[in-house]
Amino acid sequence: MQPLSSRPDTTPDSRQALLDVDDLVVDYGVHEPVRAVDHVSLRVRRGEFVGIVGESGCGKSTLLYAVARLLSPPARIVSGQVDFAGHQMVQLTEDELRPIRWRDYSVVMQSAMNALNPVLSIGAQLRDAMAAHERVPAAQMRQRSEEVLRLVGIDPIHLTSYPHQLSGGMRQRAMIAMALVFRPDLIIMDEPTSALDVVAQRSLMRRVKALQEEFGFAVLFVTHDMSLVSHYSDRLAIMYAGQMVELGPTREVFAHARHPYSTGLLGAFPSLRGERRELTGIPGAPPDLRHPPRGCRFQPRCPKVMDVCREDPPPYQVGGTDLVRCHLYGPDASERQESR
Numbered sequence: 001m002q003p004l005s006s007r008p009d010t011t012p013d014s015r016q017a018l019l020d021v022d023d024l025v026v027d028y029g030v031h032e033p034v035r036a037v038d039h040v041s042l043r044v045r046r047g048e049f050v051g052i053v054g055e056s057g058c059g060k061s062t063l064l065y066a067v068a069r070l071l072s073p074p075a076r077i078v079s080g081q082v083d084f085a086g087h088q089m090v091q092l093t094e095d096e097l098r099p100i101r102w103r104d105y106s107v108v109m110q111s112a113m114n115a116l117n118p119v120l121s122i123g124a125q126l127r128d129a130m131a132a133h134e135r136v137p138a139a140q141m142r143q144r145s146e147e148v149l150r151l152v153g154i155d156p157i158h159l160t161s162y163p164h165q166l167s168g169g170m171r172q173r174a175m176i177a178m179a180l181v182f183r184p185d186l187i188i189m190d191e192p193t194s195a196l197d198v199v200a201q202r203s204l205m206r207r208v209k210a211l212q213e214e215f216g217f218a219v220l221f222v223t224h225d226m227s228l229v230s231h232y233s234d235r236l237a238i239m240y241a242g243q244m245v246e247l248g249p250t251r252e253v254f255a256h257a258r259h260p261y262s263t264g265l266l267g268a269f270p271s272l273r274g275e276r277r278e279l280t281g282i283p284g285a286p287p288d289l290r291h292p293p294r295g296c297r298f299q300p301r302c303p304k305v306m307d308v309c310r311e312d313p314p315p316y317q318v319g320g321t322d323l324v325r326c327h328l329y330g331p332d333a334s335e336r337q338e339s340r
């Protein structure tokens with residue numbers, strides 16, 4: 001692997017980025033801030049499906065919401081850039097964001113019940129979303145609403161239904177229908193299936209993947225469900241304590257995880273297709289982000305810890321299409337391992 005610490009996700013096939021997150025830092029609060037996103041860089045190409053995983057509290061949702069510019073105080077973007085299709089997202093004002101939100105990128109949240117308006121029918125919510133962006137004649141609005149509901153597998157009869165009249169799976173599909181109404185280039189999804197049973201999860205994800213293949217939008221997807229990302233994402237990003245520790249093609253990360261945290265995380269989930277094996281898990285708990293440990297953030301829990309890990313934060317190591325942030329893969333890694 002070639003060391004290249006300053007700009008991690010510069011892999012050869014990631015040049016045509018639709019979304020380019022560069023060295024993003026997000027804090028909650030000012031006095032003793034919680035640094036929820038710590039110098040994260042990530043590129044998403046057009047039509048690509050990128051999954052983000054990591055233990056609870058590692059900053060996945062904060063990263064998504066920062067990209068979508070949906071954070072509110074006490075959260076604040078401290079530094080870094082987010083280039084989305086040429087828009088410098090960090091600098092845009094609310095007025096400048098309005099025309100591109102929903103039209104060029106949309107967001108599907110964890111719980112549709114909270115995201116949908118309980119006192120408006122699905123049809124009225126679709127109409128409102130369209131009316132906020134363009135002057136569409138009523139007949140055309142109805143036609144487009146019916147079309148997007150059909151796309152997500154909901155009978156257009158439900159245009160007159162209210163959210164509470166739909167099942168959980170149908171509400172999530174309705175949210176995806178709203179996210180699709182303008183055929184955006186990017187859909188950001190924060191655990192869109194976590195409230196659903198396994199059958200509804202799989203059916204929703206199959207639908208999202210089919211739509212993605214048909215329309216070519218990119219997906220940035222946060223989940224706790226390893227089997228979902230293993231099936232649907234092209235690349236997988238693994239976060240730990242606010243930092244991205246590994247990124248690579250999903251199959252490669254699953255087959256040959258490099259970072260000891262990734263190995264632990266993947267070892268904590270049953271393999272769907274592989275042989276039966278004992279689940280291992282990761283002893284200990286993630287650090288308090290107000291006082292992260294010195295050196296590598298994972299070192300207090302790492303089974304492969306070396307002296308250098310307790311002193312120096314590891315730089316990113318980039319090679320081919322993947323990156324890892326671990327001293328085991330630095331330029332002098334072999335000497336270090338020998339002296340362990």
Ligand SMILES: Nc1ncnc2c1ncn2[C@@H]1O[C@H](COP(=O)(O)OP(=O)(O)OP(=O)(O)O)[C@@H](O)[C@H]1O
Binds near residue numbers: 055057058061289
């Ligand atoms: N409003 C807030 N004020 C202070 N700290 C916050 C706030 N919201 C989140 N945090 C902190 O920011 C960190 C990242 O939270 P975030 O929700 O982004 O993590 P996550 O990986 O998405 O977790 P989960 O998987 O549980 O949704 C956490 O340590 C959390 O305690």
